[in-house]
Amino acid sequence: MSLWSRVANVFRGEKLSSEIAEEMDSHIAEAVEQGRDPEEARRALGRSYEQRRQREIGHEIRTVRWLELLSADIRFGWKQLKRNKVTSIVAILSLALAMGACIGAFRLMDALLWRPLPVAHAERIFAISREAYDQQGKPIRSDMWAYPSFSLMRDAVKDQAELIAVSPASRTDLTYSSDQEMEKANVQYVSGSMFGAFGLQPALGRLLTESDDQKPGAHPYVVLSHDYWTQRFGQDRQVVGRTLRMGNGIYEITGVIDGPFTGTEPGTMTDIFLPDMMHPAVTRSDSSWARTLVLVKPVAAKTGAGLEPLRQKLSAISRVFEEERAKGFTGADRIFFQKIIDATLLMEPAGAGISSLQEEYRKALGILAVLVVMVLLIACANVANLKMAQSAMRSREMALRVAIGAGRGRLVQMLLVENAMLAALAAGLGALLAWRSAPLVVSMIQSSDTPVRLLLYTDWRVLGFGAALVFCVLLLFGVLPALRASAVKPVSALKGGEDDPQSRRRLMHGMIAAQVAFCFLVIFISGLFVRTFESLANKPLGFAPDNLLLLDVVTQQGQPAVVWDQIADSLRSVPGVETVAIAGWPLVSGGNWNNFVSVGGAAPGPIMTSLLAISPGWAETMKIPLLDGRDFRAGDTAPGQAIVNLAFVRTFFDGKNPIGKTFQERENHYRVVGLVADAPYLNLKDAIVPVAYIPFHAVDAQGVAQAETQETFVVRTAGSNPLALASVLRKAIPQARAGFRVSDLRTQSEVVRAQTVRERLLAMLAAFFSFVALLLAGLGLYGVLSYSLQQREREFGIRIAVGAGIGDIAWQATSRIFLMVMTGAAIGAALGMASVRSVETLLYGVKGSDPVTLAGPALVLLVIALLSALPVIARASRIDPKMMLRAE
Amino acid sequence: MKKPDSLQGTLDLLVLKILSRRPRTHGYGIMAAVKDCSDDLLRVEEGSLYPALYRLEEAGWIRAEWIKKDTGRRARVYELTAAGKKQLGMEESRWLSASAAINQVLRTV
Numbered sequence: 001m002s003l004w005s006r007v008a009n010v011f012r013g014e015k016l017s018s019e020i021a022e023e024m025d026s027h028i029a030e031a032v033e034q035g036r037d038p039e040e041a042r043r044a045l046g047r048s049y050e051q052r053r054q055r056e057i058g059h060e061i062r063t064v065r066w067l068e069l070l071s072a073d074i075r076f077g078w079k080q081l082k083r084n085k086v087t088s089i090v091a092i093l094s095l096a097l098a099m100g101a102c103i104g105a106f107r108l109m110d111a112l113l114w115r116p117l118p119v120a121h122a123e124r125i126f127a128i129s130r131e132a133y134d135q136q137g138k139p140i141r142s143d144m145w146a147y148p149s150f151s152l153m154r155d156a157v158k159d160q161a162e163l164i165a166v167s168p169a170s171r172t173d174l175t176y177s178s179d180q181e182m183e184k185a186n187v188q189y190v191s192g193s194m195f196g197a198f199g200l201q202p203a204l205g206r207l208l209t210e211s212d213d214q215k216p217g218a219h220p221y222v223v224l225s226h227d228y229w230t231q232r233f234g235q236d237r238q239v240v241g242r243t244l245r246m247g248n249g250i251y252e253i254t255g256v257i258d259g260p261f262t263g264t265e266p267g268t269m270t271d272i273f274l275p276d277m278m279h280p281a282v283t284r285s286d287s288s289w290a291r292t293l294v295l296v297k298p299v300a301a302k303t304g305a306g307l308e309p310l311r312q313k314l315s316a317i318s319r320v321f322e323e324e325r326a327k328g329f330t331g332a333d334r335i336f337f338q339k340i341i342d343a344t345l346l347m348e349p350a351g352a353g354i355s356s357l358q359e360e361y362r363k364a365l366g367i368l369a370v371l372v373v374m375v376l377l378i379a380c381a382n383v384a385n386l387k388m389a390q391s392a393m394r395s396r397e398m399a400l401r402v403a404i405g406a407g408r409g410r411l412v413q414m415l416l417v418e419n420a421m422l423a424a425l426a427a428g429l430g431a432l433l434a435w436r437s438a439p440l441v442v443s444m445i446q447s448s449d450t451p452v453r454l455l456l457y458t459d460w461r462v463l464g465f466g467a468a469l470v471f472c473v474l475l476l477f478g479v480l481p482a483l484r485a486s487a488v489k490p491v492s493a494l495k496g497g498e499d500d501p502q503s504r505r506r507l508m509h510g511m512i513a514a515q516v517a518f519c520f521l522v523i524f525i526s527g528l529f530v531r532t533f534e535s536l537a538n539k540p541l542g543f544a545p546d547n548l549l550l551l552d553v554v555t556q557q558g559q560p561a562v563v564w565d566q567i568a569d570s571l572r573s574v575p576g577v578e579t580v581a582i583a584g585w586p587l588v589s590g591g592n593w594n595n596f597v598s599v600g601g602a603a604p605g606p607i608m609t610s611l612l613a614i615s616p617g618w619a620e621t622m623k624i625p626l627l628d629g630r631d632f633r634a635g636d637t638a639p640g641q642a643i644v645n646l647a648f649v650r651t652f653f654d655g656k657n658p659i660g661k662t663f664q665e666r667e668n669h670y671r672v673v674g675l676v677a678d679a680p681y682l683n684l685k686d687a688i689v690p691v692a693y694i695p696f697h698a699v700d701a702q703g704v705a706q707a708e709t710q711e712t713f714v715v716r717t718a719g720s721n722p723l724a725l726a727s728v729l730r731k732a733i734p735q736a737r738a739g740f741r742v743s744d745l746r747t748q749s750e751v752v753r754a755q756t757v758r759e760r761l762l763a764m765l766a767a768f769f770s771f772v773a774l775l776l777a778g779l780g781l782y783g784v785l786s787y788s789l790q791q792r793e794r795e796f797g798i799r800i801a802v803g804a805g806i807g808d809i810a811w812q813a814t815s816r817i818f819l820m821v822m823t824g825a826a827i828g829a830a831l832g833m834a835s836v837r838s839v840e841t842l843l844y845g846v847k848g849s850d851p852v853t854l855a856g857p858a859l860v861l862l863v864i865a866l867l868s869a870l871p872v873i874a875r876a877s878r879i880d881p882k883m884m885l886r887a888e
Numbered sequence: 889m890k891k892p893d894s895l896q897g898t899l900d901l902l903v904l905k906i907l908s909r910r911p912r913t914h915g916y917g918i919m920a921a922v923k924d925c926s927d928d929l930l931r932v933e934e935g936s937l938y939p940a941l942y943r944l945e946e947a948g949w950i951r952a953e954w955i956k957k958d959t960g961r962r963a964r965v966y967e968l969t970a971a972g973k974k975q976l977g978m979e980e981s982r983w984l985s986a987s988a989a990i991n992q993v994l995r996t997v
Contacts, residue, residue, distance in 0.1 A: 023915065023964045027934065030916035030963075044934040 069410075070417065077418030087390060088422065091383045094776050095426035095477075098379035099469055100433030101372045101769070106465045107438045109365050111454045112267060112358055115461070116351045118260045120199030126294040126307075127350035128314060132343035141346075143354065144288040147276060149321040153292070156317050160297055160310050164191045165276050165290035168356065169268045173554065173743050174246040182741060185228065185271040187246070188263050189279045189290070195223070197295050198261070203229070205240035205255025213275040216282050221275065222251045225263070228271035229256045248556070249278065260455070264293065264350075267357030269453045285325050291354060294347065307347065315345035335606065364762050367839055371525060371769045374518040378773050380476035381511040381518075382780040387419065387477065388508055389787040391485030398488040411486035419478030420470075427470045444761050480507070505791070508784050512817060513824040516861060519770075519777040520828025523857035525839060526766030528846055531853070533763035535845030536756045542679030542688075543587065544623040547578075548748035549722040550586045551713040553733055555740045558707030561615075561697040563737060568615065570736040571715060576725050578716045582615035582696055585712050587622070589751050592682050597665045597692065599652045607651055610681045610689050611665065613638060613696035619676050621716050629659040629674035637703075638694035639668035646678045648690035663692070670694065684755045685844050714748075722747050762842065774864055781817065782868035789813055789872050793879060801881035810873040821865045825858055832857075899932065899940050901983055904968065904976040907950060911967040915941060918966070941966060949975045 024045050031041040081088040116122035129143035147165060154163035167189035175182045192213030194200075200207060203226055212219045222244070224233075233239050242253050251274065263270025281287035294314075299306060319341060326337045352358075391398070401411060442454050484504065553567070564582055571580045585591025593611045596604035616632040619625075632641060642663070649658045658672045670692065678688040698706040713733075717725050730742045753760075789796075796809055804812075832854065846853065906921045907913060913921065915937060922932045944950045949972030954962050968976065 019964075022962060023938075026914065026957075026961050026963045027916050029959075029961060030914070034916075034920070041934070045938070 069413075073414050073417035074421065076414065077421050080418055081421065084390060087386050090779060091386055091422055092426045092429065094379045094382055094779070095423065095473065096429035096433065097772055098372070098376040098430070098776075099427050099466075099473065100430030100437065101772075102376055102469055103427075103430055103434035103462065103466055104437040104441070105365070105369045105372045107434060107456055107462055108441055108454075109369060110461060110465075111438075111456050112365065113362060114352050115266075117198075117264060117353050121295065122351035123349075124296045124298070125349070125351050126296060126347050127354045128292050128294060128311075128345055128347045130318070130340075130343035130345055132339045134339075142288065143291050145290050145292050146285050146288045146321075146325075147279070147282045147290055148285050149288075149318060150290060150292050152321055153314050153317050157294075157310060157313055160306060160313075162193065162197050162295040162297070164194045164197060164293040164295060166190045166194070166264050166293060167276070167279060167290050169263050169265050169270045172246060174244050174272075176242065176244050179556065179739070179741065182743070185232075186263070186268055187272045187274060188265075188270040189274050189276050192219075192275050192277075195257070200261055201258045202255040203258035204237060205253070207255050207257060208273065208275055213277050216277050219275045219277050220249055220251045221254045223254060223273045224256045225261065225269065225271055225273070226257055226259060227262050227269060232271070244272075251278075262455075264291075264353045265355035265357070266353045267355050267454055269455075285321075293350060293354070311345060311347045314347070318345055360758060363839075364758055364842060367525070367842065368762070368765055368769075371522055371766060374522050375769050375773050375776070376473070377476070378515050378518050378522075378776045378780075380473055381515040382776050382783075383422070384477040384481055385508050385511050385780055385784055387481035388484060388504060388511075389783060391415075391481055392504060392787065392791070394485065395488050398485055402488060408486050412482050415482035415485055416474070416478055419482060420474055423470045423474045423478065426473075427466055431466060441761065441765070444757070444764070505788060508787070509816065509820045512780060512784055513820045513827070515777050515780050516821050516824025517828040517831065519773045520825050520857050520861060521831050521835070522766075522773040523770040523860055524828065524832040524853065525835070526763070526770040527853055527856050528836070528839065528843055529759070529762040529766040531846040532842070532844045533756060533759040536684055536759055539684055539845075541684075541752065542624060542677055543748075545748040545752045547717050547720070547722050548622070549715040549717055549725060549729065550589075550744075550746045550748055550751065551715065551729060551733065551742050552585075552710065552744040552746075553713055553740055554710045554743045555737075556709070557739070558709040559737075559740075560705040560707055562705070564696070564708060564711055565615070567733060567736045567740060568713065571713060571729065571732060574725070574728060574732055576718050576728075578718050579617060579621045580716075581618035581621040581714045582711050583618055583714055584613040584696060586714065586746075586748060586751055587612075588680055588683055588755055590682070594689075595665055597652070597663045599661070599663045601664075605652070607690065609648065609651075609665070610691045612681070612691065612693050613698070614643075614693050615696050618693070618714065619643070619674075621714050622679070624679050625677045627675045627677060628657065629672070631674060632695050636673070636695040637697045637699045639670055639699075641673045641695060642670035643674035643676055643693040644672050645676055645688070645691045645693075647688045648692060649675060651690045665692070684752070710743075758842075759844070774860065777861070778864045778868045781821070781865055782872065785814060785817055785869055785872040786875070788817070789876055796876055796879050797881040797883075800879060806873075806877045809876050809879075813872060813876045814869045817869070818865065821861065825861055829854055829858070898983070899936060900944060901976070901979040902930070902932070903937075903940055903944060904949065904972060904979065907966055907968050908973065908976055912953070912955070912965040914963045914965045944972070947975075948972075 027045060028038060028041045032038050117125070119125075127143060128145075129141055131139050131141045134140050145165065150163065150165045154165075157163065169186045169188040171184050172187040173182050174185055174187070190208075191210075192208040193210045195207040196209060207223050208219075208221060212221055224239070229235060229239065239253055240255060243250050244253070245251075257273075263273075276282055276290065279289065281289055294310070296307065296310065322341045322343075326341060398411060402408075438456050442456070484507065568580045568582055571577060584593070594608045595611065596607075597609045598604040614632070616634065616636070619631060627646070629643070632643065644658055649655055652658075652663065653661060658675055660672065662669060662671045664670070676693070679691075680686070681689055681691050696708070696711065698708070700706060713729075715722070715725070715729065719725075726745055730745065733740050733742055792813070796804075796812065799809060799812070833849070836849070902922055903918060906918050906925070910917070910921060915934075918941075919932050919934065919937055922930055941950070941952075945952055945966070949969060950966045951969050952964050952966050955965050957963050
């Protein structure tokens, strides 16, 4: 009989008995038919019937017994957990904290990095990028492609793969009715063929196809995501055929995607999909704006061997394209372009989608995961030590069990059940923690202008991870103590002696060393992150971001600079406004324009200059000191005049006075009229680049003023809270001039803070984890110290009786553990030194090899070790030898 | 009744052999077959037969099934499994070699 039928028998015991009886009855009937005496036949059968019953009952017992023992173990385990309430709570809480952090980190990493896109054949999606090396030999990578390059590649590899061009999702102003009701939505330009290739179905209307993506500007159709349709339109079925206006274009909604697909960028949920052909730069070879996804055909994907030829083919075509493009470039550094041409084409799996958020946080999350795992290991070592100390108390109980016949397997099972309950309780609590904490982290990544929306699922992937985690944790903290405890020698234990206390203590000491090593590592790494954040946050900016309000203002048709000046004038009269200036975009906001410039007719050098269009008074409003020359004034134009920063002077004029000198950017000539101090342009981390500020009054070759559709007003306010003026200024702009509208409103401080979001996140979480690690390590140390004190109370009593001093006793009680702490710290320091290279790219203004960064954790650990030793030493000093010896 | 293990080997062999000749036989039928085939020389008692049947079933050598008889009564019939057939071959050859050896001893001594 199979195990299954045995288990099944347990649940149909009644039926079984009646079946046996029936077979016996049929036997007797047969015998009677053959002319035998029924009584005699019954008697002959009697014993066999009994035996059969016995046998079946035996099976039942065997199966049921196992279940019964398990439930008895569970009841007993629960009783044990309740009896040692403090230990259990400490164990559960520390495991829950660590496991919760693990699950939270997993959810986050899964959602951002691993979860396949909800499309057909996500496993066959790859992304291609180009990698070149800059002057310093650092790799620069770009996964953005010019559309003409993309279409060449698409046509060339038609047979092996389907190529899809997707722009990054961008937050865009659009309206379903009038200008007054502008709203924002995430918009992504995609290949028309994407919907078919991804196997997406319409929930409503129709999706775009290849024929919606043929001629530049000729396909004003959009498709909505199901999520956006639900949020914005409440699933209104009339939405198909409605139009929306974006920029100057009118688009018609043709359909809604069925299912959870919200674009190819984890972290940003696309609301509206447009055909690539509607992108303004679709025909331009000099504008790289689309990522290229490669949906490999099954044959090539299956063998894997098909991938490399495909990559080479794509690489060859891309190289030809870049060579062709480079011919068009004059006046630029040849070496630079050769580098671009020689870039390697990389093809990597992108089944989980591809986004800059992934690139930015992949490493940071990886490091956090390592920290979290270390905290988990610390917690496991801690609980293992607690359990080990506990099992020492229970050694008599165990010995008794062995003496009355319990097998070792039974004892291990009993203890494992107890530990498994502990782990499961901790996991449950931890899951609650993770459920709350992961969205918190996502909200920390947010900054006002880049909303991050990450779908955090709780499904079989997370559950599976949780179950695996419980198993690992049980393995880590449960098995060793259980084996150790069950290996009692009843005779010595019952006699009152400890069975081999040395080996138990050695094990516990080893755990302490491991714990301290991990703890050191966690503190060391988080120290690096905290100092990185500090040095970024406290970095002198070169401008004063406080009290600066930034208004991104747009106007539909575009207006010349004089009109913008008039609006600035009217803002100046608003009470509470100190100064107002205009710039193309705010500093360190991500806006960027750079190019090679040439000085004195020479060929352009290898260093790029960043440019920014500004109005007169901008430097003053930003509080960037004017060092020489003058500010812009009315009548200055671009091309024409320029103000440069110190880095520009250092790079191009050997640090000599630049006023009156000229330079050339493309065909535009500029004369330097002013010199300002350095201020970061693109981000806080990079070294200051040469910057040329030019007047935002742009004129063409004939001197005709150019129309501008978008500028940023930089407003310095009087009060301490610049946002107090927000609503007034929002209203003031359309009042000043009809057709102008505030599209975005931020403070400069916010923009600066957004620069350090990742560093702050890392610093905060790492600091939190090192706090937890310290707490756990302290608890663990205290536990082991007090255990060993308890074991040696008698010995200390005798020592005191024969005249040992308190210092002596304290030394005796703690020296070995301090040795372990030292060992652990040394190992941790070695690990830290070894690992510092892998976190280097996330650091700023701090060196891993710095003695301070190593001394810090060592000092902290020493303090913690002393703190946890103090109560134990105090207790040791109170040992009364008379009491102790009399008790024996 | 004898202790089950002394006769167990031969009883198992007999039951397996009979079931290989007459599949789907019930307990009483097996008992009767042993009696018939051995010309009343061998008798299996119920007290030994049914435990043997259950043991064989548990070992996976025979399988049981309920059938409806003409009389309306249900009967439990047994037949060999593939493993049972293999077992029968083994037991048979073991018996033959053992009995040949015993015969030889009886003849030569």
